[in-house]
Amino acid sequence: MPLALVDCDSFYASCERIFRPDLKNKPIVVLSNNDGCVIARSKEAKALGVGMGVPWFKVKDHYLKNGGYAFSSNFALYGDMSARVMNILESVSPSVEVYSIDEAFLDLDTLDKNFNLYKFGCHVKGLIKQWTGVPVRVGIAPTKTLTKVAIYQVKKMNVATRVVQLITQQEIMKALSLTPVGEVWGVGRRLNQHLQQMGIVSALDLAQCDPAYIRQKFSIVLERTVRELRGERCLEIEHDVAAKKQIVVSRSFGQRVDHLSVLQPIVSNFAVRATEKLRDEKQKCLQVSVFVRTSPFNDKKPQHRGFNSFRFPNPTNDTRDILHGAKIALKPIFRPNYSYAKAGVLLSLFSNEGIKQYSLFQDPDEPKDDSHLMKYIDVMNAYKTQIYFASQNTSHYSPVRQNMISPKYTTSWHEMPLVD
DNA sequence: TCTGGGGTCCTAGGACCC
DNA sequence: TCTGGGGTCCTAGGACCC
Numbered sequence: 001m002p003l004a005l006v007d008c009d010s011f012y013a014s015c016e017r018i019f020r021p022d023l024k025n026k027p028i029v030v031l032s033n034n035d036g037c038v039i040a041r042s043k044e045a046k047a048l049g050v051g052m053g054v055p056w057f058k059v060k061d062h063y064l065k066n067g068g069y070a071f072s073s074n075f076a077l078y079g080d081m082s083a084r085v086m087n088i089l090e091s092v093s094p095s096v097e098v099y100s101i102d103e104a105f106l107d108l109d110t111l112d113k114n115f116n117l118y119k120f121g122c123h124v125k126g127l128i129k130q131w132t133g134v135p136v137r138v139g140i141a142p143t144k145t146l147t148k149v150a151i152y153q154v155k156k157m158n159v160a161t162r163v164v165q166l167i168t169q170q171e172i173m174k175a176l177s178l179t180p181v182g183e184v185w186g187v188g189r190r191l192n193q194h195l196q197q198m199g200i201v202s203a204l205d206l207a208q209c210d211p212a213y214i215r216q217k218f219s220i221v222l223e224r225t226v227r228e229l230r231g232e233r234c235l236e237i238e239h240d241v242a243a244k245k246q247i248v249v250s251r252s253f254g255q256r257v258d259h260l261s262v263l264q265p266i267v268s269n270f271a272v273r274a275t276e277k278l279r280d281e282k283q284k285c286l287q288v289s290v291f292v293r294t295s296p297f298n299d300k301k302p303q304h305r306g307f308n309s310f311r312f313p314n315p316t317n318d319t320r321d322i323l324h325g326a327k328i329a330l331k332p333i334f335r336p337n338y339s340y341a342k343a344g345v346l347l348s349l350f351s352n353e354g355i356k357q358y359s360l361f362q363d364p365d366e367p368k369d370d371s372h373l374m375k376y377i378d379v380m381n382a383y384k385t386q387i388y389f390a391s392q393n394t395s396h397y398s399p400v401r402q403n404m405i406s407p408k409y410t411t412s413w414h415e416m417p418l419v420d
Numbered sequence: 421t422c423t424g425g426g427g428t429c430c431t432a433g434g435a436c437c438c
Numbered sequence: 439t440c441t442g443g444g445g446t447c448c449t450a451g452g453a454c455c456c
Contacts, residue, residue: 032442039442055441073442100438188436221436221448248444297441344443401440 001113002140002167003237004106004121005147006089006128008082009135009162011102012040015081016071018133019409019417027068031056034254035072035401044068072405080410084132092124097237105144107237121163141166144235145228148185149175149203176204176229186225191218203229243350244281249274250344254400256295257340263292264330265393270345271326272392275319276381278347279374284315286349288325292333295341304340306333315351318374322347323391 008014012030017023027045029038037055048066050059056070064070082101089096095107108117121138128136139150140163150164153175157164166172182192184203200206207229215223224234249270257263267290278285289309294301310325326345377387407415 034440034442037441053442057440060440103438186436190435219435219448242446244445246445250443252442254440295441341441 001109001111002117002142002165003144003147004093004108004117004124005139005144005151006085006104006106006124007137007139007151008085008102009137010040010042011082011134012071012073012078013042013045014134015078016069016074016406017042018081019406023069027063027066028071029063029068030071030073031404032073033402034252035070035404036252039073070404072402074406074408076408076411077406081132081134085128085134085136088128088131089124092127095237095239097239098241105147105237108140117167118163118165121165122161125162136162138163139166140164141172142231143228143233145185145225146172146175146231149179149183149229152179152183172231173204176207177202179203181206184225184229186221191222194218243283245350246346246348247274247277247281247285248344248346249277250291250342252342253340257343258336258338260331260334260336262393263334263340263343264327265391267326267330267343267345268323268389268391269393270343271322272319272389274345274347275317275322276378278317278322278350279353279378281350282353283350284317284353285312285322285347286315286351287311287347288322288329289346289348290326290329290333290343291346292330292340292343294338298339298341301339302337304335304338306335308333315349317353318370319377319389323389327391 010028013028016028016030017026025044026042027048027050028042029045029050030040031037032039035056037053038050038059039053041050041052045063045068048063048068050063050068060070078101085102086096086098086104089104089106093106093108094110097105097107099105108120111117111120117140121140125136125138128134137151137154139147139154141147141150146166150166153159153164153166154162156178164175166175179202181187181195181200181203182189184206187195187206195201195206200209206226209226211223211226214226227234251266251270253266257266271288274288287309289307291305291307293305294303296303308329310329312321312325316322322345380386407417409415409417
């Protein structure tokens, strides 16, 4: 029995439209942090030639002149709309894997053998549209990789029902022959290049390769892709949300930074936020890493990238420890006379909060444990940050530019839409 | 003079994804 | 002038063990 992939259509752009019916059929783009580049486009915006990931300043004039609308990213809104969509999916299927903010896999094994899957897909699509306003596409196929191919067919052929089912051998072969190999899930830029050189151009070409040969020539990962394209299920639905293995907080700066005295407090901000996430995950980490880099686009200026880690003697999720480690890690990688454009903090080597591993020189009878202090700070900062650590910089945390953000329609009482 | 074989664990780096 | 952010998995190779 097959799987289904439910995929929200231009998700961020669609979210912006839900409370703005005046934007129906209008071009909409959503911008990244600092309004840097385009990260989502409605189909009208795509038609205006706005590419994915292009720098906003390059397309801005032409786009706005042609009646386009632009928004800074509003993750409070997108996260909440996503949760609503996922709730609906969980109500129609006992087995849902939330794969990303705008995608979920459904296991259809539990449905009746005689159930019409295509009609089920249409029903789910209609339900989500009616209850949340979010347009979705549905792909139904025997494996995850093939559901992705099905979704690609919906896009490419502009299927009116927004549902494509690939069940029979003919349906699968035809769809594969119409899909360029670079569009296959798991084939990125590098692999695409390599495969093209070998004359493997369509998804069908790849499906017809010998899996053992692909494994030897490339990797076990691509071998699985080949098998999945042939209808052999290698990737199962994951029910439990796996514990995170690393946490990253990073940002590009609104303005270049060339002094350690400016950079240090920004990195502290990242460290504080990363540690909050870590406690939220109920984990501790053994390592904090810091990275900095100049702008790779500014090739006239000297470039530098730095990465450095600090190891703790014991796992910790105490912000004071992480701040200390981040500070030590940053110092040797910062070089004066460079203009830094981005920095980040990465936590890794996690262990469960409940597990205590004492070091050889630590007295187990007198454990240092102020975890309640961090808990109180988390509670107090939950709604709005009220307590800062001394090394933080309170003014550099927010992006410099985010002028086009829409209201938090669904998550803030003050910003709820009003009806006259 | 001659210096094994088999294994685990860890991590950096590459490729990919949304 | 202005170019995102946050993840995963796999592999090769080094450190270490017996």
